[in-house]
Amino acid sequence: MFFQTAGIEVSVWVPPLVAFVISFFTSMGGVSGAFLLLPFQMSFLGYVNPSVSSTNQLFNIVAIPSGVYRYYREGRMVWPLTWVVVIGTLPGVFIGAFVRVAYLPDARNFKLFAAGVLLYIGVRMIRDLAQKNAGSADKAASEKRFQELVRNHRKQNDPSKTANQEPLPAITVTHFNLRRLGYTFYGESFDVSFWGIFALSFIVGIVGGIYGIGGGAIIAPFFVTFFRLPVYTIAGAALMGTFITSVAGVTFYQAIAPFYPNLSVAPDWLLGILFGLGGMAGMYLGARCQKFVPARAIKWMLAGIITLTAIKYIAAFFGY
Numbered sequence: 186m187f188f189q190t191a192g193i194e195v196s197v198w199v200p201p202l203v204a205f206v207i208s209f210f211t212s213m214g215g216v217s218g219a220f221l222l223l224p225f226q227m228s229f230l231g232y233v234n235p236s237v238s239s240t241n242q243l244f245n246i247v248a249i250p251s252g253v254y255r256y257y258r259e260g261r262m263v264w265p266l267t268w269v270v271v272i273g274t275l276p277g278v279f280i281g282a283f284v285r286v287a288y289l290p291d292a293r294n295f296k297l298f299a300a301g302v303l304l305y306i307g308v309r310m311i312r313d314l315a316q317k318n319a320g321s322a323d324k325a326a327s328e329k330r331f332q333e334l335v336r337n338h339r340k341q342n343d344p345s346k347t348a349n350q351e352p353l354p355a356i357t358v359t360h361f362n363l364r365r366l367g368y369t370f371y372g373e374s375f376d377v378s379f380w381g382i383f384a385l386s387f388i389v390g391i392v393g394g395i396y397g398i399g400g401g402a403i404i405a406p407f408f409v410t411f412f413r414l415p416v417y418t419i420a421g422a423a424l425m426g427t428f429i430t431s432v433a434g435v436t437f438y439q440a441i442a443p444f445y446p447n448l449s450v451a452p453d454w455l456l457g458i459l460f461g462l463g464g465m466a467g468m469y470l471g472a473r474c475q476k477f478v479p480a481r482a483i484k485w486m487l488a489g490i491i492t493l494t495a496i497k498y499i500a501a502f503f504g505y
Contacts, residue, residue, distance in 0.1 A: 201459050217468065218248075243457030248467070307495055
């Protein structure tokens with residue numbers, strides 16, 4: 186099938202299948218998978234126009250709601266964190282979209298920029314995972330207790346026993362103001378700076394707007410490594426923030442397209458929707474399965490994927 190805006194030809198079943206596989210794994214870490222779909226489109230499909238960024242964000246719009254719904258049902262949405270991310274990221278997305286079209290239309294330069302962003306995040310995550318300290322040990326113990334509770338739920342298949350079973354832990358917000366945000370999860374308390382989250386979100390918005398990923402692939406690892414928040418609690422907020430900012434990004438790219446008649450800026454709607462449909466199924470299943478997968482394994486998965494993608498981009502830039 187030929188996609189006119191993208192200028193590529195590919196079988197109609199390929200986009201949803203690839204998006205399903207990627208989103209199933211990445212959604213466990215609060216990442217839509219758009220940061221991996223972009224190199225797939227550029228390197229394997231040959232879609233290198235600036236509109237690949239807006240098409241990637243269109244994928245987010247279609248795919249993410251299913252994952253957010255699942256996290257919401259299980260009581261693992263930190264809504265105050267979500268709204269701070271959205272408010273901080275939105276203005277950055279518009280700036281990033283403009284920078285992408287005006288200053289990084291060349292695919293080669295864009296790949297080097299993307300590689301620098303991803304490599305920093307990946308190395309930072311790997312270094313954090315490799316460190317052994319008391320704080321990480323306490324957090325690991327908490328996550329282990331959560332895993333044990335989940336396994337007990339899986340074993341309790343008799344509906345008559347469900348009433349006596351300890352419920353799966355949900356997130357409880359303890360305070361939220363213009364200075365601090367705090368919540369509890371399975372006996373552990375977490376407290377972060379409002380303005381720290383806001384500043385990070387603004388920067389991520391700019392980078393995400395340029396890269397066309399909504400920012401989830403960047404902000405989720407930062408929450409885990411810099412703010413020391415458990416991956417079980419930030420995944421829903423990161424995905425929801427990515428969804429809102431992707432709506433803004435697609436709208437902006439579509440609006441500025443007439444001002445760049447010689448560039449392909451607006452998204453390829455059919456291709457983006459096909460990716461999104463596969464991602465929708467993958468994210469729902471990934472969000473549902475997340476609680477059965479050790480948090481450390483999810484973090485290593487994210488770190489490995491991000492770092493390898495960055496290395497591939499750097500190699501492509503230098504012609505290897």
